[in-house]
Amino acid sequence: MEKKSKPAFYVTTPIYYVNDVPHIGHAYTTIIADVLARFKKLDGHDVFFLTGTDEHGQKIEKAAAERNLKPIALADKMVEWCKSLWRDLGISYDYFLRTTELRHEQGVQKLFQRLLDKGDIYKGSYQGWYCTGEENFLADDVPLTDDGAKICPDCGRKATVVTEETYFFRLSAYERPLLDFYAAHPEFVRPQGRMNEVVSFVRGGLKDLSITRTTVKWGIPVPGDPAHTIYVWFDALNNYVTGIGYDWDPALFAKFWPATVHLIGKDILRFHAVFWPAFLMAMEFPLPECVFGHGWWLRDEAKMSKSKGNVLDPYILIRTFGPDPLRYFLMREIPIGNDGNFSHEGFVNRVNADLANDLGNLVHRTLTMIRSYFGGVLPDPAPEHEADRKIRSDFAALKDAVHSHYGAYAINRALEDIWVYIGAVNKYLADNEPWKLAKDAARRPRLARVLYQAAAAIRGTSYLLYPVMPASAAKIWDLLGEPEPPERTSYAELSFAGPKAGQAAKEAVPLFPRVDLKEFLAMEAKPADQAKSEEHMDYITYDEFKKMDLRVAHVLKAERVEGAQKLIKLQIDIGGETRQIVAGVAETYKPEDLAGKKIVVIVNLKPAVIRGVESQGMLLAAVVDDKASIPFFDAHVPAGAKVK
Numbered sequence: 001m002e003k004k005s006k007p008a009f010y011v012t013t014p015i016y017y018v019n020d021v022p023h024i025g026h027a028y029t030t031i032i033a034d035v036l037a038r039f040k041k042l043d044g045h046d047v048f049f050l051t052g053t054d055e056h057g058q059k060i061e062k063a064a065a066e067r068n069l070k071p072i073a074l075a076d077k078m079v080e081w082c083k084s085l086w087r088d089l090g091i092s093y094d095y096f097l098r099t100t101e102l103r104h105e106q107g108v109q110k111l112f113q114r115l116l117d118k119g120d121i122y123k124g125s126y127q128g129w130y131c132t133g134e135e136n137f138l139a140d141d142v143p144l145t146d147d148g149a150k151i152c153p154d155c156g157r158k159a160t161v162v163t164e165e166t167y168f169f170r171l172s173a174y175e176r177p178l179l180d181f182y183a184a185h186p187e188f189v190r191p192q193g194r195m196n197e198v199v200s201f202v203r204g205g206l207k208d209l210s211i212t213r214t215t216v217k218w219g220i221p222v223p224g225d226p227a228h229t230i231y232v233w234f235d236a237l238n239n240y241v242t243g244i245g246y247d248w249d250p251a252l253f254a255k256f257w258p259a260t261v262h263l264i265g266k267d268i269l270r271f272h273a274v275f276w277p278a279f280l281m282a283m284e285f286p287l288p289e290c291v292f293g294h295g296w297w298l299r300d301e302a303k304m305s306k307s308k309g310n311v312l313d314p315y316i317l318i319r320t321f322g323p324d325p326l327r328y329f330l331m332r333e334i335p336i337g338n339d340g341n342f343s344h345e346g347f348v349n350r351v352n353a354d355l356a357n358d359l360g361n362l363v364h365r366t367l368t369m370i371r372s373y374f375g376g377v378l379p380d381p382a383p384e385h386e387a388d389r390k391i392r393s394d395f396a397a398l399k400d401a402v403h404s405h406y407g408a409y410a411i412n413r414a415l416e417d418i419w420v421y422i423g424a425v426n427k428y429l430a431d432n433e434p435w436k437l438a439k440d441a442a443r444r445p446r447l448a449r450v451l452y453q454a455a456a457a458i459r460g461t462s463y464l465l466y467p468v469m470p471a472s473a474a475k476i477w478d479l480l481g482e483p484e485p486p487e488r489t490s491y492a493e494l495s496f497a498g499p500k501a502g503q504a505a506k507e508a509v510p511l512f513p514r515v516d517l518k519e520f521l522a523m524e525a526k527p528a529d530q531a532k533s534e535e536h537m538d539y540i541t542y543d544e545f546k547k548m549d550l551r552v553a554h555v556l557k558a559e560r561v562e563g564a565q566k567l568i569k570l571q572i573d574i575g576g577e578t579r580q581i582v583a584g585v586a587e588t589y590k591p592e593d594l595a596g597k598k599i600v601v602i603v604n605l606k607p608a609v610i611r612g613v614e615s616q617g618m619l620l621a622a623v624v625d626d627k628a629s630i631p632f633f634d635a636h637v638p639a640g641a642k643v644k
């Protein structure tokens, strides 16, 4: 029989600017993409999930300069940050594209050249209001002041009219083709309301688009004319084709292009629903199936953004709750197209009610009863009664409904339906009172059926939750004694009667922490953990760092400081010179642990007197829960060697 190839599903997130660390708004888009990717994989698709970073342009140049960094150094840091956040949130992307990688840059230049050759890009001159402070042309819609000038909305300075040579993209030529395309593909922009916005913008008339800059150095040079760099949006949008093999893996590109869905925030709709399809038409590539413009997460009714200083750091929640509660909350709270107001109160209340109570307790109770009444082994169930049958048939209906909700990007509706079912299973247990059945030996078969039914319902429900809460679903399957993780079962294969009688379930463990709202708010008010608090990082320059004289020191002698519980006095050799230092490490080390060791000491720190003892330097140590942990060098590293 001929093997049927799986349908392709290609989902993208916007590529994130590297001027700052991602916040909950960025996590939101990425989580939606992850949910869809995981669902489509279960549902038998070949999935490609692309995300990445947008690293060129003036915004990044400026942010790097403010931190005394080269743009690429800032980008490298942010990429690490982004990747570790995605890892901690359980994001299963297939490729992380950086716009500074060579094959992207070459792909963009090639596409630029192609349009230049076709005449869709031409050289001309651009006249506009230019702000010398921001080194930027003002947007056309910045209004004229009474004296006929324009004021830069970013810095408040007066702009001047400047004429510059630039390359234009012939956007005006695509006005009609775009309108025809929208009419033929009413689902291209979703939700529907956003399509209306796009159509009326295009109907208002399209002007050619300046797509190069001479004022921005940090960008991809125009092929053959390197005084010009390619406008960041032309560069960035093309990530969707360079990320899946355009110009480097034709088979991959053929398999996944056109994209199934570009997920974006509504603020960048015009770029994706007008400019991008026009570029694609010019490049003669087929157009994506859908651009989904989601709403914003607001705080106090304002869009969360770094410039407003109202961003929420996902790590505050991940540290306490793990990734799944945040994923759940963001997916559950609003339909993808709407705005949502984020508050820690709302988050904690929902997590306590839905996850700790409804789902967590259901799993806990069921496993505990299987353990107490059947020694942890899933019992062989007796024939079903009417109520048992309903739990099974309701599950079949739920499975179908959830399938169509996920398929229609209505993730919140899938979760709502799942919770109605969880409520029904909780009620089923309350009505059947297995704890009473357990007291009567004659009713043991009935007890077996009720607990089997609950276990089967939990298994099925957690499978349906897998796209949103992959770690929790895997944990629940493992607790139920399932031999394989959920993602090994396809959506079509999933059946209610999956659990095998005789299967050994594990002892219940708490799945979701129940968090006291007041305690959480108090904790959240404290400054974030240094390790994960890029937001509060004060950068120093390399020159400042160089001022520190860090050396390997050999500990010659170590003794306690009389009357000071925490202090140890060390005699150290820093390469021919002996010094005395005092260190607060006595809670973790005895003097004899330190004698003979090689440690790092900052030797040009101003001497200080600590508890009457002079300290001529300071050793370096990690401090965890107020306890020091000293890094030691191997014995062969010589005393006095510089640490830099």
Ligand code: MSP
Pocket: 013, 014, 015, 016, 017, 024, 025, 026, 028, 029, 054, 236, 237, 238, 239, 263, 264, 265, 266, 267, 268, 295, 296, 297, 298, 303, 304, 305
């Ligand atoms: N680099 C461009 C995208 C280029 S895609 C070819 C960009 N980057 S961004 O980092 O500023 O924003 C990325 C995405 O995050 C956007 O879709 C934006 O809508 C989304 N969000 C930023 N703040 C948000 C909220 N407060 N809420 C929800 N999404 C938000 O734009």
